[in-house]
Amino acid sequence: MSDLQEFNKRLREFLDASPTPFHAVEEMRLRLQEAGFSALDERGEWQLEQGKGYYLIRNGSSIVAFRCGKDPVHERGWRMVGAHTDSPNLKVKPTPELHRHGYFQLGVEVYGGALLNPWFDRDLGLAGRVNYENAQGQLRSALINLNRPVGVIPSLAIHLDRDANNNHSVNPQRDLPVVILQSEESSDFRALLADALGAHGYKDVSAVLDFELSFYDCQPAAMVGWNEDFIASARLDNLLSCYIGLESLLAADTSEHTVLVCNDHEEVGSQSAVGAQGPMLESVLRRIAGDEITWQRAIANSMMISADNAHGIHPNFSDKHDGNHGPLLNAGPVIKNNVNQRYATNSETSSLFRRLCVSSDVAVQSFVVRSDMACGSTIGPLTASAIGVKTLDIGVPTFAMHSIRELAGSKDAYNLRKVLTKYYQLDSVVDAV
Structure with missing residues (x-):
């Protein structure tokens, strides 16, 4: 090499x-x-x-x-x-839970001047910092990276938006909530986070207090081009x-x-x-x-x-x-x-x-x-x-x-x-x- x-x-x-x-x-x-x-x-x-x-x-x-x-x-x-x-990325809101038509979604804020259209139809992972209280009543902080597709922002089909290729603007509040699971029951995102922390070795989580989490594209960096002239990431x-x-x-x-x-x-x-x-x-x-x-x-x-x-x-x-x-x-x-x-x-x-x-x-x-x-x-x-x-x-x-x-x-x-x-x-x- x-x-x-x-x-x-x-x-x-x-x-x-x-x-x-x-x-x-x-x-x-x-x-x-x-x-x-x-x-x-x-x-x-x-x-x-x-x-x-x-x-x-x-x-x-x-x-x-x-x-x-x-x-x-x-x-x-x-x-x-x-x-x-x-x-630039999509950050999870403090109270992000959205339950609509049997889908559990997370509301997000746009961090920085993101180019938004490419975020649709991507396999999205989730990562960042989580602050929690442990079993002894102490405040602790953990880095977490759910390095697998846990969310997606599906596009609206062309049949339902015939003008999509000519004039497609993105409304961050309406269009960007991320679908993370399907359930008829209400879900608590902090409870999901506590389970994820436990799976990552943090066994003493009593309660998730707050977080700074961002969605990201799971596709890894790659050499691109016939002669690998480029790096994409x-x-x-x-x-x-x-x-x-x-x-x-x-x-x-x-x-x-x-x-x-x-x-x-x-x-x-x-x-x-x-x-x-x-x-x-x-x-x-x-x-x-x-x-x-x-x-x-x-x-x-x-x-x-x-x-x-x-x-x-x-x-x-x-x-x-x-x-x-x-x-x-x-x-x-x-x-x-x-x-x-x-x-x-x-x-x-x-x-x-x-x-x-x-x-x-x-x-x-x-x-x-x-x-x-x-x-x-x-x-x-x-x-x-x-x-x-x-x-x-x-x-x-x-x-x-x-x-x-x-x-x-x-x-x-x-x-x-x-x-x-x-x-x-x-x-x-x-x-x-």
């Missing part, structure tokens, strides 16, 4: 094991532990050692991992990569970048101060205690620095690369792109630009990245949204404005962003890993720009 094939195999395993941000962070934690990184407790004292790796987790859904370099951090700064752990936006960042961090040597931050809640604005607009990253970096002057000097010597997927030019809809800025799959990572600061790229940070790509023998592309279309955003501008660090926005080109199943090139993630590994090992991100 070639290095590329091995990389994509591990990537697919990571995607399949990460149906929610909670599971993605747990998978990253396991890989960091295996690589010798140590867990930190924010409530305790930190004794950080040169050349050692550490990580901390908040809410089970956001993670910061870092290595302490050889030289003082105020002299060298941090080489940082940022991504996000969340993806749910949640490529943005677990692809989380995995690339993690692989790059682990592949880099330990001489520089390196950071990977993967925040939750980007798809809904990042305004939370663990989102990029919250205090998590800054509080960690300030604690590493130790005092205000060291912090300020370190930030002045630092750089952030925000990694989030880019829109590849779709061969059927090429008019949706600016003619000079239509990234191709398998043609290299994409520098994302926007003059209205929806992306944080400037000419200095993009020039550094271009040099890194050249030295890594990796092609590089640019994306600018059409001037008559609105532009999305990333954690890049939020991080740049929060901590004042020079920032670049880049990403791997993809199709079908925010669909239940997205598509990326089979070579792009591997090549971006090469570039970010080299970035993590730069002697200076100031002299270079």
